[in-house]
Amino acid sequence: MSFAGDLKDRIAADGMTVHDYIAASNAHYYASRDPLGKGGDFTTAPEISQMFGEMVGACLADCFLRAGAPADAAYCELGPGRGTLASDALKLLRGVGFSGPTHFVETSPALRAEQERRHPTAVWHDSVDDLPECPLLIVANEFFDALPTRQFIGEEERRVVMMDGKLAFEPEGEVAREASEVATDIAFRLAAHLAQHGGAALVIDYGYAGGEQRDTLQAVKRHEKVDPLSAPGEADLTTHVDFVALARAAQEAGARTSRVISQGNWLETLGLGPRAMTLAGNNPERADDIAAQRRRLSSDDGMGTLFKVMAIHHRGWPVPAGLGQ
Numbered sequence: 001m002s003f004a005g006d007l008k009d010r011i012a013a014d015g016m017t018v019h020d021y022i023a024a025s026n027a028h029y030y031a032s033r034d035p036l037g038k039g040g041d042f043t044t045a046p047e048i049s050q051m052f053g054e055m056v057g058a059c060l061a062d063c064f065l066r067a068g069a070p071a072d073a074a075y076c077e078l079g080p081g082r083g084t085l086a087s088d089a090l091k092l093l094r095g096v097g098f099s100g101p102t103h104f105v106e107t108s109p110a111l112r113a114e115q116e117r118r119h120p121t122a123v124w125h126d127s128v129d130d131l132p133e134c135p136l137l138i139v140a141n142e143f144f145d146a147l148p149t150r151q152f153i154g155e156e157e158r159r160v161v162m163m164d165g166k167l168a169f170e171p172e173g174e175v176a177r178e179a180s181e182v183a184t185d186i187a188f189r190l191a192a193h194l195a196q197h198g199g200a201a202l203v204i205d206y207g208y209a210g211g212e213q214r215d216t217l218q219a220v221k222r223h224e225k226v227d228p229l230s231a232p233g234e235a236d237l238t239t240h241v242d243f244v245a246l247a248r249a250a251q252e253a254g255a256r257t258s259r260v261i262s263q264g265n266w267l268e269t270l271g272l273g274p275r276a277m278t279l280a281g282n283n284p285e286r287a288d289d290i291a292a293q294r295r296r297l298s299s300d301d302g303m304g305t306l307f308k309v310m311a312i313h314h315r316g317w318p319v320p321a322g323l324g325q
């Protein structure tokens, strides 16, 4: 039977929490395709422009140097997609003498195959628990938003049920709160690793740091928002990341966290503007595209405000550039 048919049978029999629905749908979705780019369902920052990975790489390279360039450090990415961000970031890291190995945490066989084409010597892991015991330079871009989240209507957990032959949410009403223990658990374990072995992580995602919480569950297919219940396993399900919850978990694990700032602010502080000018100078025929890519990455009507950046780091490591007080 098809994935969707099987899932609907399970829901018709028992219903399931929104959390379990996201987990099941995304596991099938990511395992069965490469969803990124124009021909796919959504486009991420590293797929928009090489400048994004370069800024991430420059930030990690600076952090690595200020930490004394530990010879045993490794590059590590969570949910690396096509491996594009790793390629662009590692160019900068290699440029400052970083020669460590590449470790990827990735569960999708389809995306692992894509990553292997660009990074044949990388080492893959199913979970953050298996990462090597050494200082890590970690990036997680649009990783946490794909993890399952619980939603609550009052005190009651929101579920997906079958009603008149169609999937529906139960109970009805406004979502008062969301909580992802999968996300905070991963943040805790990453932070515990950093606190013990050294290193720093950049967490980049769309999300919030305080303020009002609401229903942030959304589904995207072919670059359009669709009803999250309309195509289980065939659309990308995400929720906004609660950066305050991640920071709290990371601190409990003994790591430090930076402030949370907008992606636009961070990229411009790191020098996205001058980098765009240099690239455009070297490629005059692409100058308009490069200017448009910069706007998409950092302006308020692009990804600039919605996306946030936060670092988690060992107390002896410097706060990564652009994220200090």
Ligand code: SAH
Pocket (backbone or CB within 6 Å): 026, 030, 036, 044, 045, 046, 047, 078, 079, 080, 081, 082, 085, 105, 106, 107, 108, 111, 126, 140, 141, 142, 143, 146, 147
């Ligand atoms: N960071 C990439 C891709 C983002 S899409 C980019 O910016 O382009 C989300 C990524 O997380 C995919 O690689 C997906 O396969 C991976 N992923 C989703 N859930 C995961 C999980 N539970 N464990 C490990 N990887 C996961």
